[in-house]
Every structure is written in structure tokens, then in C-alpha cells.
Amino acid sequence: MMKKSTFGAVLAFLFAAAGALTAAALYLYHREKELDEYERLLFSDDYDDFDDEDDEDTTTYEKIPDAPTEE
Numbered sequence: 001m002m003k004k005s006t007f008g009a010v011l012a013f014l015f016a017a018a019g020a021l022t023a024a025a026l027y028l029y030h031r032e033k034e035l036d037e038y039e040r041l042l043f044s045d046d047y048d049d050f051d052d053e054d055d056e057d058t059t060t061y062e063k064i065p066d067a068p069t070e071e
Helices: 004-042
Strands: none
């Protein structure tokens, strides 16, 4: 037969392990839920009517001389 103190220690270890697994499962569940929300926002069709003309590059570039000019 097992001692009462040994049985108590084993029982406490099992409860601690179950609590840690539950905490990890809840964390992963909430993290997955949050990532699903970000994915929904990223791939939503709210901005399909965006004009392609607006994203054209209209930057004017100026050539910079290679060496300074001597005066």
C-alpha cells in the first residue's frame, strides 16, 4: 500500500499537470482566434474598389553628379 504523503504528492502533481495543460490549451485557443481575426482583416474584400491609378509611382528623380564640380 502507498503512503498517504506519497499519494498526496502524486495527486498534486497530476492536478498541476492538468492545470498547466489547460492553461496551454486556452492560450492556444485564444491565440488561434486572434490570428483568424487578423487573417480575416488581411484578406477582406472591403478595399476591392481601390483605384489602381492611385498607386502609380509619380516620383521625379534627379541625377546626382558622380564627383563634385571644381570651381
